[in-house]
Amino acid sequence: MQALRDAITSGRLAPGTRLPAYRALAVDLGLARNTVGEAYAELVAEGWLTARQGSGTRVAPRATPLPAAEDRAHRSAPPVRSPAYDFMPTSPDASAFPRSAWLTSARRALNSAPNDAFGVGDPRGRIELRTALTEYLARARGVRTAPHRIVVCAGFAHALRILGAVLGGEVGATVAVESYGLAFHRSLLTGAGLRTVPLAVDADGARTAELGVLDAGAVLLTPAHQFPTGGPLSARRRTGAVDWARANGSVVLEDDYDGEFRYDREPVGAVQGLDPDRVIYLGSTSKSLSPALRLGWLALPDSLVDDVLAVKGARELWTGVFDQLTLADFIACGAYDRHVRLMRRTYRRRRDRLVAVLAERAPHIEVSGIAAGLHAVLDLPPGTEHDTVRAARRRGLALAGLGDFRHPDSPMPPRDGLVIGFGAPPDHAFNGALQALCEALPPAL
Amino acid sequence: MQALRDAITSGRLAPGTRLPAYRALAVDLGLARNTVGEAYAELVAEGWLTARQGSGTRVAPRATPLPAAEDRAHRSAPPVRSPAYDFMPTSPDASAFPRSAWLTSARRALNSAPNDAFGVGDPRGRIELRTALTEYLARARGVRTAPHRIVVCAGFAHALRILGAVLGGEVGATVAVESYGLAFHRSLLTGAGLRTVPLAVDADGARTAELGVLDAGAVLLTPAHQFPTGGPLSARRRTGAVDWARANGSVVLEDDYDGEFRYDREPVGAVQGLDPDRVIYLGSTSKSLSPALRLGWLALPDSLVDDVLAVKGARELWTGVFDQLTLADFIACGAYDRHVRLMRRTYRRRRDRLVAVLAERAPHIEVSGIAAGLHAVLDLPPGTEHDTVRAARRRGLALAGLGDFRHPDSPMPPRDGLVIGFGAPPDHAFNGALQALCEALPPAL
Numbered sequence: 102m103q104a105l106r107d108a109i110t111s112g113r114l115a116p117g118t119r120l121p122a123y124r125a126l127a128v129d130l131g132l133a134r135n136t137v138g139e140a141y142a143e144l145v146a147e148g149w150l151t152a153r154q155g156s157g158t159r160v161a162p163r164a165t166p167l168p169a170a171e172d173r174a175h176r177s178a179p180p181v182r183s184p185a186y187d188f189m190p191t192s193p194d195a196s197a198f199p200r201s202a203w204l205t206s207a208r209r210a211l212n213s214a215p216n217d218a219f220g221v222g223d224p225r226g227r228i229e230l231r232t233a234l235t236e237y238l239a240r241a242r243g244v245r246t247a248p249h250r251i252v253v254c255a256g257f258a259h260a261l262r263i264l265g266a267v268l269g270g271e272v273g274a275t276v277a278v279e280s281y282g283l284a285f286h287r288s289l290l291t292g293a294g295l296r297t298v299p300l301a302v303d304a305d306g307a308r309t310a311e312l313g314v315l316d317a318g319a320v321l322l323t324p325a326h327q328f329p330t331g332g333p334l335s336a337r338r339r340t341g342a343v344d345w346a347r348a349n350g351s352v353v354l355e356d357d358y359d360g361e362f363r364y365d366r367e368p369v370g371a372v373q374g375l376d377p378d379r380v381i382y383l384g385s386t387s388k389s390l391s392p393a394l395r396l397g398w399l400a401l402p403d404s405l406v407d408d409v410l411a412v413k414g415a416r417e418l419w420t421g422v423f424d425q426l427t428l429a430d431f432i433a434c435g436a437y438d439r440h441v442r443l444m445r446r447t448y449r450r451r452r453d454r455l456v457a458v459l460a461e462r463a464p465h466i467e468v469s470g471i472a473a474g475l476h477a478v479l480d481l482p483p484g485t486e487h488d489t490v491r492a493a494r495r496r497g498l499a500l501a502g503l504g505d506f507r508h509p510d511s512p513m514p515p516r517d518g519l520v521i522g523f524g525a526p527p528d529h530a531f532n533g534a535l536q537a538l539c540e541a542l543p544p545a546l
Numbered sequence: 547m548q549a550l551r552d553a554i555t556s557g558r559l560a561p562g563t564r565l566p567a568y569r570a571l572a573v574d575l576g577l578a579r580n581t582v583g584e585a586y587a588e589l590v591a592e593g594w595l596t597a598r599q600g601s602g603t604r605v606a607p608r609a610t611p612l613p614a615a616e617d618r619a620h621r622s623a624p625p626v627r628s629p630a631y632d633f634m635p636t637s638p639d640a641s642a643f644p645r646s647a648w649l650t651s652a653r654r655a656l657n658s659a660p661n662d663a664f665g666v667g668d669p670r671g672r673i674e675l676r677t678a679l680t681e682y683l684a685r686a687r688g689v690r691t692a693p694h695r696i697v698v699c700a701g702f703a704h705a706l707r708i709l710g711a712v713l714g715g716e717v718g719a720t721v722a723v724e725s726y727g728l729a730f731h732r733s734l735l736t737g738a739g740l741r742t743v744p745l746a747v748d749a750d751g752a753r754t755a756e757l758g759v760l761d762a763g764a765v766l767l768t769p770a771h772q773f774p775t776g777g778p779l780s781a782r783r784r785t786g787a788v789d790w791a792r793a794n795g796s797v798v799l800e801d802d803y804d805g806e807f808r809y810d811r812e813p814v815g816a817v818q819g820l821d822p823d824r825v826i827y828l829g830s831t832s833k834s835l836s837p838a839l840r841l842g843w844l845a846l847p848d849s850l851v852d853d854v855l856a857v858k859g860a861r862e863l864w865t866g867v868f869d870q871l872t873l874a875d876f877i878a879c880g881a882y883d884r885h886v887r888l889m890r891r892t893y894r895r896r897r898d899r900l901v902a903v904l905a906e907r908a909p910h911i912e913v914s915g916i917a918a919g920l921h922a923v924l925d926l927p928p929g930t931e932h933d934t935v936r937a938a939r940r941r942g943l944a945l946a947g948l949g950d951f952r953h954p955d956s957p958m959p960p961r962d963g964l965v966i967g968f969g970a971p972p973d974h975a976f977n978g979a980l981q982a983l984c985e986a987l988p989p990a991l
Contacts, residue, residue, distance in 0.1 A: 195665035211645050219836040220640035255864045391664040393867035419700045421869045422838035
């Protein structure tokens with residue numbers, strides 16, 4: 102698209118020139134329709150193109166450009182090239198958002214909201230949502246909290262950013278993190294001046310027994326479904342983490358990013374229930390509903406509520422009140438539970454299909470971490486990860502290798518594998534995506 | 547409410563005790579209904595109270611409290627005591643939010659949104675909103691920008707916080723600010739490690755001619771309606787600010803917080819139109835629609851877009867996509883213009899009423915800054931501000947004195963006055979509020 106923009110802005114495409122329909126161009130360039138459509142829309146909005154029913158899209162009579170050259174801004178922020186198939190492990194199925202149920206809740210919430218909902222609100226978030234979350238998290242995740250201990254924020258990243266600033270001042274300079282996890286999350290902590298030290302993980306999750314030797318003020322864990330390796334934290338290690346926190350005056354940060362999606366037995370409750378004063382629970386709607394909502398929450402120990410609010414900024418209620426009120430109604434009326442149940446079935450079906458196709462087409466590849474969540478780990482022969490990821494990307498697959506998640510200081514030997522998110526591809530594209538994936542896998546030795 | 551909570555949590559109120567209806571209690575305590583209602587709701591949610599149709603609200607059979615004492619958290623975060631009348635200059639009329647028109651746009655926007663709207667989005671914000679803003683800001687405010695130069699954020703505070711971090715690295719350590727302004731805005735800049743130096747203001751706005759001697763890398767201005775003193779920046783001073791920025795390689799931060807509300811002539815266009823490469827335009831819906839939306843925008847010079855996105859966080863789309871799409875539709879379908887016109891009439895009527903009542907009841911008090919916006923300045927005899935503010939607060943009026951906005955290093959002699967926001971009180975309460983205000987004013991000498 103950059104080439105197209107340059108051709109137009111530089112005048113190489115003469116005014117009046119008719120461009121192909123964006124759908125056709127998308128096919129020609131092998132780009133997603135939305136990518137091309139947005140590029141067209143932006144060029145039209147900026148006056149470079151004119152779109153008219155019937156006469157199609159044409160290069161506009163030269164509009165006076167802005168003082169600064171358009172193209173600079175665009176080279177600096179290149180449009181994302183959407184892959185044919187998205188296997189990134191952090192994406193849910195964007196096509197499954199329950200639009201009409203959400204709108205029903207939005208209407209009910211907005212019509213019944215008190216006037217003060219439209220004024221400057223409580224920095225903790227709307228009481229309606231904090232009340233609904235208190236009930237839901239207790240019922241669905243075993244979280245023990247209360248509305249005044251919950252702080253609503255703009256998703257997990259916002260919550261971790263806030264905690265980074267709080268812990269930076271509170272518990273000293275070091276946070277233990279799982280040796281495999283999102284570099285993006287580690288960077289939010291280091292960005293707050295904290296040091297992260299890796300904690301080894303295995304099939305039973307993080308080896309919390311090793312916390313004792315790490316001298317950390319806090320530990321960030323994904324107990325329900327270790328991200329990305331996929332093991333649930335074992336019962337002994339859960340109590341181990343809490344005992345460690347009690348003994349050291351430390352805190353556990355519980356990232357419950359996909360705790361609702363467990364397939365083969367009842368969801369494992371949150372570690373927070375073991376000690377609400379030592380465990381900070383972090384949740385969001387990014388996996389359960391949509392990352393576009395930018396809605397997350399912290400269930401905090403009493404002693405940290407004020408510090409969190411101080412960092413968050415009392416005058417900066419980052420999350421729009423309407424989505425908060427809508428989610429409160431969405432939870433209270435049962436629509437949230439229904440949606441989670443529906444998606445659990447959908448994702449489970451996809452997981453089973455992934456496992457079946459691999460068993461048939463690539464029996465030599467071991468699949469793990471599939472008891473829960475939206476992603477699986479495909480173990481690869483040592484030394485083959487890098488080439489396999491590149492081969493997959495050449496086939497238009499967006500996916501990640503285990504190496505992308507490894508803590509640079511990890512004491513564990515590198516493990517070769519693919520992290521396959523099966524949430525994002527819409528149903529109609531799922532089989533095609535699996536075929537393309539199998540073609541990218543290394544053959545049996 | 548703290549007393550009530552303590553009485554219950556400490557067991558001084560026995561289980562089963564019936565409490566008065568919160569409306570009644572609100573009247574007794576002289577608190578806003580919402581304050582009492584929320585406190586009740588919170589106590590119910592926490593299990594301290596039970597609310598049952600017919601049998602009213604009662605103290606619950608002792609629920610097992612959380613490990614940490616409830617009351618600590620509450621003493622630390624005391625409930626805000628809502629005043630009888632809100633004259634704070636930063637609050638619009640929360641009761642005037644166009645609920646049904648907003649819901650209509652929300653339905654249209656959500657139903658027509660592409661699936662990718664529910665995935666992780668463009669950190670600049672949705673293209674639909676940036677396109678709508680480009681057209682609207684050009685038409686209504688004379689802003690010259692383009693969708694790729696706009697970054698959507700969670701309101702003005704978020705935008706200023708981001709710019710503080712960008713400027714901290716970009717243009718050195720000092721930002722000139724108006725000698726009267728919100729301390730909260732100054733603190734966002736100093737929080738980013740910047741130093742603020744005061745620029746004198748008078749009836750023509752900030753004395754931009756004095757920028758030359760300040761050695762600042764940027765200046766934060768409220769050109770449409772100086773906050774709080776109320777003067778519009780004169781034409782000569784507008785060009786003066788831009789010329790200074792060009793000559794020094796500095797930037798102008800234009801806070802257009804209430805530019806749409808001008809009463810006696812056409813709105814003054816934004817300074818940004820004079821030089822889109824030297825002026826950063828900041829706008830939001832906080833005055834025009836509601837601060838609860840948490841929606842704002844930056845119209846940036848090309849050269850700063852990447853830096854702003856880097857600070858904002860590419861993975862942290864702070865603003866919910868639904869409100870962005872809804873606002874885009876709300877602007878495109880003309881509902882935004884209609885609402886602004888309606889509120890302009892409403893606020894103008896209130897301003898005229900304020901002026902009329904003061905002319906009758908307190909002719910010795912001069913009113914200024916009334917050509918635009920949601921607030922006016924009432925000049926007071928030297929030395930009387932502090933006592934007048936206290937007298938007003940005793941009468942249940944929430945209002946601010948000019949002193950609350952004065953830069954600590956301001957070279958100007960202190961000026962005594964009240965800053966009266968006439969936006970917040972709902973229509974039915976406005977006359978009562980004005981009467982209470984007049985009673986609090988010092989008598990003629």
